[in-house]
Amino acid sequence: MQEVSGGNSGANMIQDVVTMYDLIIVGGGPAGLAAGIYAVRYGMDVLVLERSVVPGQISLTGVIENYPGFASISGIGLMEHFREHAEAAGVIIKTADVEKVKDAGDKKIVVTYDEGELESRTVIIATGAEPRRLDVAGEDKFLGRGVSYCATCDGPFFAGQDVIVVGGGDSAITDALILSDIAAKVYVVHRRDELRSCELLEKRAHKKGNIEFIWDTVIEEILGEELVKKVLLKNVRTGDRTEMPISGVFVSIGILPRTELVDVDKNKSGFIKTNERMETSVSGIYAAGDCRETILWQVVTAVGEGAIAAVSAHEYIMVRE
Amino acid sequence: MQEVSGGNSGANMIQDVVTMYDLIIVGGGPAGLAAGIYAVRYGMDVLVLERSVVPGQISLTGVIENYPGFASISGIGLMEHFREHAEAAGVIIKTADVEKVKDAGDKKIVVTYDEGELESRTVIIATGAEPRRLDVAGEDKFLGRGVSYCATCDGPFFAGQDVIVVGGGDSAITDALILSDIAAKVYVVHRRDELRSCELLEKRAHKKGNIEFIWDTVIEEILGEELVKKVLLKNVRTGDRTEMPISGVFVSIGILPRTELVDVDKNKSGFIKTNERMETSVSGIYAAGDCRETILWQVVTAVGEGAIAAVSAHEYIMVRE
Numbered sequence: 330m331q332e333v334s335g336g337n338s339g340a341n342m343i344q345d346v347v348t349m350y351d352l353i354i355v356g357g358g359p360a361g362l363a364a365g366i367y368a369v370r371y372g373m374d375v376l377v378l379e380r381s382v383v384p385g386q387i388s389l390t391g392v393i394e395n396y397p398g399f400a401s402i403s404g405i406g407l408m409e410h411f412r413e414h415a416e417a418a419g420v421i422i423k424t425a426d427v428e429k430v431k432d433a434g435d436k437k438i439v440v441t442y443d444e445g446e447l448e449s450r451t452v453i454i455a456t457g458a459e460p461r462r463l464d465v466a467g468e469d470k471f472l473g474r475g476v477s478y479c480a481t482c483d484g485p486f487f488a489g490q491d492v493i494v495v496g497g498g499d500s501a502i503t504d505a506l507i508l509s510d511i512a513a514k515v516y517v518v519h520r521r522d523e524l525r526s527c528e529l530l531e532k533r534a535h536k537k538g539n540i541e542f543i544w545d546t547v548i549e550e551i552l553g554e555e556l557v558k559k560v561l562l563k564n565v566r567t568g569d570r571t572e573m574p575i576s577g578v579f580v581s582i583g584i585l586p587r588t589e590l591v592d593v594d595k596n597k598s599g600f601i602k603t604n605e606r607m608e609t610s611v612s613g614i615y616a617a618g619d620c621r622e623t624i625l626w627q628v629v630t631a632v633g634e635g636a637i638a639a640v641s642a643h644e645y646i647m648v649r650e
Numbered sequence: 651m652q653e654v655s656g657g658n659s660g661a662n663m664i665q666d667v668v669t670m671y672d673l674i675i676v677g678g679g680p681a682g683l684a685a686g687i688y689a690v691r692y693g694m695d696v697l698v699l700e701r702s703v704v705p706g707q708i709s710l711t712g713v714i715e716n717y718p719g720f721a722s723i724s725g726i727g728l729m730e731h732f733r734e735h736a737e738a739a740g741v742i743i744k745t746a747d748v749e750k751v752k753d754a755g756d757k758k759i760v761v762t763y764d765e766g767e768l769e770s771r772t773v774i775i776a777t778g779a780e781p782r783r784l785d786v787a788g789e790d791k792f793l794g795r796g797v798s799y800c801a802t803c804d805g806p807f808f809a810g811q812d813v814i815v816v817g818g819g820d821s822a823i824t825d826a827l828i829l830s831d832i833a834a835k836v837y838v839v840h841r842r843d844e845l846r847s848c849e850l851l852e853k854r855a856h857k858k859g860n861i862e863f864i865w866d867t868v869i870e871e872i873l874g875e876e877l878v879k880k881v882l883l884k885n886v887r888t889g890d891r892t893e894m895p896i897s898g899v900f901v902s903i904g905i906l907p908r909t910e911l912v913d914v915d916k917n918k919s920g921f922i923k924t925n926e927r928m929e930t931s932v933s934g935i936y937a938a939g940d941c942r943e944t945i946l947w948q949v950v951t952a953v954g955e956g957a958i959a960a961v962s963a964h965e966y967i968m969v970r971e
Contacts, residue, residue: 363950370716372831391879395691397684398719398728398786406964407719481961485691506968510693532967583665590908605926607946624927625958630685633954637946640802647685647827647854 349448352377352642353439355427355590356455358387359628360618362411363635364642365420376449378417378441380426386619387628391473396628400641404621407628425550427475430454430591432611432618434494435649450649451613451642454591454601455635458619458626460499461583463495467551476554476558476578481627482503484511484542494576495548501581502526508579509537516541516575551578557637586613586620596622607638670769671697673963674760676911677776679708680949681939683732685774685957685963686741692964697770698736699762705938707778708949712794716803717949727828727854728949751912753932756970771970772934772963775912775922776956779940779947780812782904784816788872789901796878797899801825802948804900805832813883813898814839814871822902823847823855829900830858837896839864841886872899907941917943928959934966 352368354361357379366589368375368399387393387404394401399410415422428441430452439447460478462468468476477483480494484507492512497519508515517534522544524531534540543562549570550561559574586599594602594610607615617634619626651792673689675682678700689696708714715722720731735767736743750761751773760768781799790796798804801815805828813833815826818840829836843865845852855861864883870891871882880895885965907920915923915931921943928936938955940947 360808366716366718367802367950371828394739395957396688397680397687397735398731400719400738410719415720417721418715430674481688481691507964527971533971536971593695624962625954627739627954627957629688629957630954633946633948633951636716636948636950640946643828648850649859650853 340389343394346559348374349375349436349450351449351646352376352451352453352639353378353447353449354453355430356457356618357422357486358408358455358457358599358618358631359411360457360631360635360638361453362420362422362457362466364506364617364631364639365415365422365635366418367636367639368642369419373643373646375420376421376447377420377429378425378439378444378447379422380424383613386459391483392486394485398523399523406607413649418622426499427456427590428623429612432592432614435613437613437629447603451615451645452591453607453638453642454588454593454609454616454620455618455631455638456590458584458586458589458600458622460580461585463548463582465548466549467553471553471557471578473552475576476551478580480507480579480581481625483577483593485510485578487512489513490576491516491574492579493548493573493575493583494579495519496583497521497524497526498527498581502530504579504581505534505540506530506537507513509534509540511636513538513624515544516573517541517561518546518548519548521545525585541593548578559593584626586618588616605637606641607634608641613642615641616638661687670693670757671695671830672770672773672967673754673772673774673960674696674699674758674770675774675776676751676760676769677778677939677941678733679729679776679778679939679952680732681778681952681956681959682774682776682816683736683741683743684735685776685938685960686743687739687955688957688960689963690740694960694964694967696741697768698741698743699744699746699748699760699765699768700743700804703878707780712804713807714803714949715806716744748911751935753913753935755932758934772936772966773912774954774956774959774963775909775930775935775937775941776910776924776939777908777941779905781901782906783806783825783870784901784903786869786871788874792872792874792878794905795876796874796897797901798871799901801828801900801902802823802946804898805829806809808833808898810834811897812837812895813900814869814894814896815846815900815902816840817902817903817904818842818845818847818906819902820847823851824921825900825902826855826861827851827858830855830861831897836861838862839862839867839869839883841868842866862908869899905940905947909941926958928955929962934963936962 618631922937939952
């Protein structure tokens with residue numbers, strides 16, 4: 330399970346290390362920064378590593394209206410508030426891409442591509458997740474302008490309008506059900522002629538008066554001007570192409586957590602398993618936010634998980650002092 | 651377990667009811683308002699009941715520096731942001747004191763002192779908790795000016811200063827350990843000559859160089875000018891009184907959740923037990939925030955729990971449609 334790189338044999342690997350941190354947080358999104366804020370308040374020597382200058386999937390989100398305290402704010406704007414807060418609290422944030430987090434018992438080794446190897450007594454994985462993309466023309470262009478990867482986040486912007494959900498799994502049908510209470514009409518576009526979702530969800534969808542299924546079909550292009558106006562659909566059996574006017578396209582074909590960098594227990598989709606203390610299967614390594622197996626992936630839940638992970642890391646160190 | 655007041659015999663009790671809500675949220679603090687924001691976004695017909703005009707224990711908190719996005723804000727200021735946000739999102743907040751939440755199967759009956767009985771398909775209990783108080787002179791006057799009930803929240807304001815923790819249980823010793831990394835010196839004032847906390851915590855406290863125990867002693871008065879300057883201590887064995895200069899008094903003698911209004915499974919301290927979906931032992935009744943059994947009671951965790959409770963309540967209704 331654990332890759333041991335400490336001890337004598339690994340001594341040369343850690344020659345660049347100048348400090349033993351109490352806590353290194355991998356990921357500078359909402360979970361990571363919340364963890365950082367709590368950790369410095371506990372007097373911990375903490376470092377946040379974020380690979381991009383504008384951190385987090387949240388930065389790709391157009392408008393956020395469900396993080397309490399900010400009635401309406403851009404994803405980038407909210408992240409700026411988080412970052413300013415964290416830095417004011419004394420959190421040090423470094424731009425570095427992490428290749429691997431290794432467990433060497435009482436210390437953890439964080440291998441980065443750009444900053445060498447760093448040592449820490451504890452690590453919080455807050456690397457987030459990315460939605461699987463359609464990879465079609467218009468998808469990037471209309472992100473936040475009609476294209477969304479989160480019905481819970483963006484559904485309310487489409488009240489009374491017609492929307493498409495792409496996908497056939499549980500999350501796609503759940504999204505369709507959520508949107509059916511908000512939008513005028515919900516079309517579920519699925520590349521097969523049957524759903525992969527559970528029967529119960531399917532029954533509920535069929536009972537809704539405003540959910541319609543479009544089988545054997547994929548989106549080939551998303552079109553519009555300032556906002557999405559229509560999609561080009563292709564029937565994969567007949568090859569027929571049709572244009573369809575639509576206001577919103579919700580892509581719900583899976584989420585890819587960024588967790589390959591750490592060897593801890595994960596579910597089959599790659600999300601890290603933790604208990605309520607955010608402890609992973611490896612002692613001293615915690616997970617918080619979108620990369621963690623849970624039932625709701627939102628900013629509002631990520632921050633709480635980050636705080637709990639920091640409390641647990643602090644507790645871990647206190648026990649060993 | 652459940653008090654049935656529906657059916658024929660109880661028909662007269664619900665004559666005032668004009669609406670069946672999808673969701674009634676009892677409590678308008680961070681958890682309750684976050685739940686409300688999520689619920690209206692799911693298209694639910696939702697009502698928040700808050701007994702006081704200035705809601706939540708948070709309003710009693712001086713300065714909050716650990717809710718991500720607000721580097722430093724008063725408790726009242728943060729609650730104003732939350733309330734404005736909730737109202738902008740369409741959440742209806744009513745001032746009403748709830749006497750009892752009754753389970754009548756597919757509907758729940760919320761009995762209020764001032765607004766009669768209300769019916770709802772689901773209920774979220776977000777009634778919060780209150781710290782047990784010392785009930786000594788100066789305690790109210792210096793709240794937020796040296797007197798605190800939360801080491802995690804307020805500890806950082808006392809960096810390099812001397813503080814007292816009052817209490818002898820696990821939470822008091824945990825608070826002392828947290829403060830020992832921040833404050834210069836931590837005195838634990840306890841009315842008995844031994845701790846009620848677990849041995850492991852006690853050992854850790856004794857190993858710290860800057861934690862000192864003052865046994866058989868209570869605080870009789872908290873004194874100061876603008877801020878706390880000293881306390882009057884009384885030895886309960888000898889009756890001797892001494893003054894002691896101090897900057898902060900952390901009261902850690904228990905937390906009282908406000909949960910007597912609902913019949914669901916609770917722990918021995920009265921906190922409501924839930925699973926990770928915030929489901930209580932009664933179907934359709936959820937709990938979130940400080941009134942819930944958990945490992946960290948903070949604004950940052952309460953909002954996430956509120957959001958999850960709203961998602962679960964929405965799911966509950968979807969299944970039954």
